[in-house]
Amino acid sequence: MDTDLDDSIKAVILREVKNAVSSSQQDLLNSITTVMDSRLSSFQSNLQQSQQEISQTQIAKLEETMTDNYSFQRKGNENQYRHEVKVLTKLKEAKASLEAPELGIDSVRTAKMKIIEGIDLVRERQKLIKLADSSQLGWKVVSEYVANPIADDSEDEKKMMRAQSRAERKSKAEKVPLSCQVQASSQIMLHQCEQYPAIKIDKTMTERLQHELQRRDQVPA
Structure with a gap:
């Protein structure tokens, strides 16, 4: 009698253990499946986002390159146009980053970086315009300034003065003296x-x- 009871208890315990193990295995499998689905979905989203950003960036770069096919009649117009194309390219790259299906912090950072680069281009152009306007030699001074870059920003004022001097020397050399x-x-x-x-x-x-x-x-x- 006691033996039969022991066997019955053992059978119940064994069944419960099997059920518990089976349930744990199923829960574990479900958890793994959920994690894998989530990771796969995130990977696909990031891949689509990257492809879209790359596509938009390539289009912007292509548009920038296509301007080389146009022959400008005036050098000043050409320089201004190419400057604006560079700024527009930065803005398009920023726009592409912000139009991602799932906007993430990396996309926001990329967009911010592109906008800052565009702002820097505009500020540099404004500085060159002021330099040209402040000199009687105009854009000749700017050409000398741009052609001789230096690393130290603290020397920028001296660089402008040297550019002015070089432009004056070249301008005088191009003219026949009045004493002729x-x-x-x-x-x-x-x-x-x-x-x-x-x-x-x-x-x-x-x-x-x-x-x-x-x-x-x-x-x-």
Whole structure:
């Protein structure tokens, strides 16, 4: 009798243990499935977001590159246009980051970084405009300033002054000195100039030289 009772109790205990183990295994399996589904969903979302950002960035870069196919008539217009394209590219990249299906902190940081880069481009352009406006040589000074970059921002004012000096020297070198005169006679002309030795030229050559000197003197700085 006691033996039968013991066997019955053992059977109940064994059944409960099996049920508990089976339940635990199912719970564990469900937990693993939930985690995997969540991770997979997050991975797919991040992948789609990255693909979208890359696509938008590539489009912006492509639009920036396509401007190289246009031939500008004036260098100043070309420089201004290319500057605006760079700023627009940064804004488009920021916009692409903020339009992600699931906006995350990384996307916000990327957008913020692109906006800051765009602001820096605008500020740099404003500085160059002021530099050109403050000098009689205008954008010639800017060309010298941009062509000779330095790392230390504290030396920026000195850099501007050096750019001004270089532009002045180049501007003077491009012009024929005012002391150059062309003296005419009926048959022989004597060209006297500080920078050039005296040479004898005929009337036709003298007329051409006079015309060239007048043209150069009229060219703005």
